Amino acid sequence: MALTITFWGTGDAMGVPRVYCSCAVCEEARTGGVNRRLRSLVHLQDEQFGTMLIDCGPDWRNQMETAGLKRIDTVLITHAHFDHxxxxxxxxxxxxxxxxxxxxxxxxxxIRDILIRFPWLSSHIEFHPIAGPLRFGSWDVETWKVNHGKNGYAYAFRFTDAERGRSFAYCSDSIALQGDELLPLADLDLLVLGTSFYREPYPFETRSVYDVTEALALIEELKPGQTRLTHMSHDIDLTRDYRLPEGVCYARTGMTVTI
Structure with a gap:
């Protein structure tokens, strides 16, 4: 049975266009062009476990309407920042x-941080603290902490179907991963990785997400079968040809990957 991953949002915390910005990418996005990006999340569809989202950001209602869905069964949450x-x-x-x-x-x-902000949510949502590997259908899901730079840390998810020999990881908010943080990213069929800028010009200590040049070096080290780059700021212009390596591309709204 195939797992279908659909990108409902591929933008960073502020999305594209930025309200304040008149750059070429934001202006193209305002026309409904390819650079229009809602906040990052993916929709997972598998016959064995129903409909699932990774994250549930401020554009969720529009994303649900666009997808024509009236109900979501399960949400996995990477961290408690507003855009997620x-x-x-x-x-x-x-x-x-x-x-x-x-x-x-x-x-x-x-979960603690979410319920401090929105204490009433537990009346309608069952919050399940992750205490080890999860199992959804034939997929084992591993959760681990990743460096989020100046923003502290987030979590990433690795899905593995050992019986069918397939795996993917979702790591939207991370930078400068090393040591044990990298181990779950080995031997992947698909890596979904966050990259806000192509080459971020700001001091490293002020940053929180990989840029594309850094991501490409990491991908060369990890060698996943395919990589989709997400969590993009208005620095990334999808009308350009960045000459990315084979198997690596920017995620676009509505893009679907089947594993």
């Missing part, structure tokens, strides 16, 4: 009206 959790109150309201309970899986510290 701001859609949770709307999801909770959906669950209230449909008289169902959503299931959200996150590390205990992430």
């Amino acid at each position: 959790i701001a859609g949770l109150p709307e999801w909770a309201d959906l669950c209230r009206w449909l008289k169902c309970r959503g299931k959200a899986y996150a590390m205990p510290d992430v």
